[in-house]
Amino acid sequence: MRLIKVLYFSFLSFILFSACTTNSGEESTTEVPSIIPLPATMDFKDGSFDINEETVIVVSNDAEKKLANLLNERLTTASGFSLKTLSNAPEDNFIRFKDHNELEEEAYNLKVNKKSIEIESNSFAGRLYALETLRQLLDLDVQNSSGNKVQNWKVPAIYISDYPRYEWRGLMLDVSRHFFEKEYIFKTIDRMAMLKLNTLHLHLVDDQGWRIEIKEYPKLTEIGSWRVDQENKHWNARANNQPGDEATYGGFYTQEEIKEIVAYAEENAITVVPEIEMPAHVMSAIAAYPELSCHGQEIAVPSGGVWPITDIYCAGKENTFQFLENVLLEVMDLFPSKYIHVGGDEATKTEWEKCSDCRKRMEEEGLENVEELQSYFIRRMENFLSSHDRVLIGWDEILEGGLAPGATVMSWRGIKGGWEASSQGHDVIMSPGTPLYFNHYQGDPDKEPIAQGGYNTLEMVYHFDPVVDSMTTAQKNHVLGAQANLWSEYIPTESHSEYMLFPRLVALSEILWTPEEKKDWSGFVNRLKDMNRRLDNLGINYSTTMYDVTASATTDSDNSITISLENELPDSKIFYSLDGSNPDENSQFYKNPFLIDKNTILKAVVIEDGKVMGDTLIKNFRFHKGLGAKISYEPGYDKRYTGIGNKTLINILRGSKNFHDGQWLGWLNKDVEIILNLEEIKEISNISLGSMTDQGSGIYFPSKIEFFVGSRENEFQKLGEIVHEFQNRGSVELKDFKLDFNPVQVQYIKVVVHRFNQLKDSGAWTFLDEIIID
Template identity: 40%
Template sequence: MIRCNVLKLLGVIVFCVFGCTKNADQPLDSVIIPNPQAQIIQLGYFTISSNTQLIADEYFKLSSSFLKNFIENGSSIRLNKDKSESKISFQFDSTIEKEGYHLKISENDIIISAQTDIGAFYAVQTLRQLLPPAFESQTFEDNQIHLQAQEIEDAPQFVYRGMHLDVGRHFFPVAFIKKYIDMLALLKMNTFHWHLTEDQGWRIEIKKYPKLQEVAAWRDETLIGHYNDMPHQFDGKRYGGYYTQEEVKEIVAYASARHITVIPEIEMPGHSQAAIAAYPNLGCTGENPGVAKFWGVFEDIYCPKEETFAFLEDILDEVLELFPSEYIHIGGDEAPKTRWENCESCQALIKKEGLKDEHELQSYFITRMEKYLNSKGRQIIGWDEILEGGLAPNATVMSWRGVEGAVAAAKQGHKVIMTPTSHCYFDYYQSENDTEPLAIGGFLPLEKVYHFNPIPEGLTAEESQFVLGAQGNLWTEYMRDEKQVEYMAFPRAIALSEVLWTSEEHRNYEDFVKRLEHFQKRMDMLNVNVANHLYEIKGTIQSNENGIFFQLKSESNSNPIFYTTDGSEPNLKSYKYEKALSVSEDLLIKAAVFDENGKQISSIFEETIEIHKAVGKKIELSVEPSKVYSGSGAAGLINGIQGSDKRYGDKEWLGFWGDDLEILIDLGTTTQINKISTRFYDAIGQWIYAPSIIEVAVLDSERNNLTKNNATLDDGGKNLKNLEVRVENLDARYIHINIKNYGVIPDGAQGAGHKAWLFVDEIVVE
């Protein structure tokens, strides 16, 4: 049983890091991530030096070898095998759960107790974080290290703790894959989901089908800029690559030595255009569609005929030889049915098998592949679309389009892995700073990741047991190199590691931020390109009976904020922020965080607040915005702040999936108004459509219509549509806006057959 950490609750946990000495009695904050379940600090310290003996039998071979190599490669210290009073020992303890460990540091020894080498390996990762960061870069110069005496009892709360990497859109070398795995090991993650096949490139050698390497692994050119940029432009450069089977074996072995399971993903029936380009007979038309050179969802998918199933079974036979994992991921997502609807053999198969429609045909496809893998002793994982048409009997579901798929699967008794876009898609923007590198869209800041609860609402305690854990997803359409992958993955993957390992009662975001500041020093030594937004400023506008106020805050509260309101750049002579600013007229604020030496350590925050007649008034929505794109809530539509011109996922835009929307604004008293305006996002490549029907009505205090307009939209520039209604000196109290959602996305467009997204920005009343 893990003991409650009383000392930690009192805020007096200390860890001796960065090479402590006997006289180093100044307490230091905890730096361990993910946070251990229980810690007890004791008097004294233990010294690691070349006099320290390492004791471990073959049972703890991987974990003890990792520790020995880490210490000896990182310093001049050489652990010895001779008997010594100073020793580090590994001990078997059958009472500790599989992935748990007990780490005891006393004056004479360090004892690592575990039931498995996996648990011992996680103890080593904890011990590693107690050593100076210089060990990571192999630059530690002292010949001994002093560690504070303490006990840690620890174990993860979820059995599946993973990170995903898409190498289909962009290809990354073996050395980087190993570096990525190293980071997962440091964070006590145990699964690497390797997305190996895509429309834009096939990345694994299959000896029986050499055209997969010769044709499917290469595209003629690649899209420049964002998919929504029209017209599309391309770089004209042939691009591609693949991993040989020997390289795959090397990576799988490398991960295994760090107790990480590699789960390969071989997409089917959709996201298969590259394979069909190599073998056109696998498609329904027999035509070669070419390897895709831009992003999105494509209609050319595997045709469910015998030669296709034989092809996939042959591929899986080679894949199974390379990957010993229990699970094989078969995709199953985003498979348009247009080709199947117009395919004689597909329609004949539907009739022969007594299927209802093409969705049940997909279920037939997935179930057939599951049976084949089950016959080989393996299990399948698929994205939540595999629920459509009926779930394959033994399948595990990865829920990405929200939590509904997870709830449905768990209620049917199926295992679930959580990967919702709302908290786990690390290809989304992580900052509202305009200097952020190009990303697919959305907005997922670090704090939101940290507050993710992998157990969805709506499940009973018994049903919740089917939730294995979660993983962060990295889709690489807009990640051309390794540095960009690192930038998008970290520190969000660090936050997710603590969500999955540490129980909720031992998690605190402010404490995490403090530990992350220290942890980034370790990441720097590892040459990881971390996105450091800890000092970025966030602004929030609030209204109450006393007026309208604007609040500034940075992730790290230990450094002061200075601001200006005259358009000048902030410095130490500017106003020091101490409390929320009262706003009674239009305001331009610029602010920055400065360290104790007076150095600016954040980017400059800039916000314009435009006070109009609806700011701070009452507003009602007929439907709630999506939890993924809830912005600042309904009040955010009349808070005086415009959303970004470039992104729909910031805190000002509100997103609604498939819903019509009615908005009622109550100005409080009869008010003279002249104009009502707002704008909508329009990015069809991301399933976002501006509405075609909008009705704007102005009402008096008795809610009688004074005027009603069927409004039209004007072009507002790239991905924007503007609405403006003039009413000319009308005395009114209420404004009612009725917005008709676009509806179902048409065939041939990205997301065909799905509901369209509606995104609305600030409603300005003048």
């Protein structure tokens, strides 16, 4: 009954309509519902079917009774009546499930006329998906759930034939870095089902927490599932923990809870795929059982980021494999999934290189290097899983050193790994960081909740295709589908998790279900507007960045700036102001790019039906005396971060917290000397330099900045310096280093930027975005 109670609220909110056109392009007299994902074919007819107190549901088995109860319970609370179930259909006014053995596994036909509703399928999943579509066909008034009862429910007459494009339509939730209670997993399953997603990948193991009870190894949850609570600090600014430190943050799923999750997912036609990481991302296991590592020393479960990951399972010790096989036996008893994910990524093998057990293993197996040792590790686990009729999945690193024969590859470092694995005859699941890492930003990083770098917009997700044009037909046939990944380092709450998932998960559902030729960005975003209102009724904290306005600007030869405004939605109505006032429908309506040539505070919004949608864009353009100067750099900036070229630091355009935004110049492990020639004597009284720190990405504020001026070339007088004391920061921060001084007459300015130089093991980047001279 929990399924019925939870999904009832989902059902009530899937009820909004939007006008659209028929397949022929002619305007329909019937409002067409905003169905997502869009069905393969829809043919609307005249009239409608009325669900009333006399309507009956025809069922022939227990599975159909379960679905009938689901539909019936949804209607009962809102209408005040429940529908009877019968084994034989009357002449009319009935809803019936019918077998159709010629349909594919998850396909269905939905037939609605004035007399009946018929759902044809050959599987429970197909019947459930038909109900998910039916809920979007119902013209319901959501307010009736709180009091007023509707006695008649109209369903437009229609014939729908529908089926998925891909068999793997997935979402990965990382419950290791931050633990989420089973109730949130249930909610996520509900939301996946309504979008016809069918695979929930649970990342149950990582350095920062072991989240599944293993009865043979109780310390995995007694020790490995708990860490020192440093949640008040940024993920990458947390102190190292020591064995014995009080560990109070964490949690795990008991085996009974896992069974509940798996059963609940099955009731929603969803397979739960467990991930048990190996050989790296396992510090939580080694904290519990130190003998599993090469060094055998006690370690603590870390509270935050770890890089490089050197504490990994020892590939030379036989007890490592005995441990993993025992763990996987219990995991396989809990998860009926055909697939078991073993990770296999980001293993730094320095311990293997100096471990006598690992060297002995390499000699015995004729392995030339530690990459081949990892291949041996994965092959051995693949043999074990295949002996139990399971299929091993690993991240694309398992390609290195040779791929296990029966393995499936999940390609996350772009699509290259998927392309290579499919060329070798292996099945692949596409999950590239761009655009399917939903822990990355989806809007302006300066305004969005903290995210793990990157930039994956709703539109980028929608235009992703799991197959690659360069693939052969055989390779394409090995692409099972795709999934989004939500890594949780920066996501400690359910609300934040929802925000990162929605509405990007809605876009994913359509690209994995709807036939390629039916996909249409403009049509999708129109339907998504209704879906967002449904998400409102579900109480989901979703992002509205699809409405947010972005500004792009180019500096013209006369030192003016051309501004262009846009957002993700086609035909949005953008209004803007240039005086710092909040724009409304009486403000300037954006039609074409425009010029500004003086200090300006730009604000812009999208307005629909008199309502401001999304956040307000605010950009401050400051015209300063360095604009148009000649500028040189010694040494030159790194070719990977070139901004718009030499003029990047004097183009008035400021960089954001996304260092890939094209407004930053970068230097790696180098001091920088910058010389500006203003080309005439000007009076100035301050100089500032913009910089960034993003320590998780290896970017640091300068340690010192020196400022010099002169009226002649190569004749400089030092005005002063700014020394910056290092602070351990986890978040991305922007800062202007400003030096004020008494007015001076100058033509030349020199700024010497001293890099941060306290790192021993890796390099430090310096990023600069604007020199402001006034």
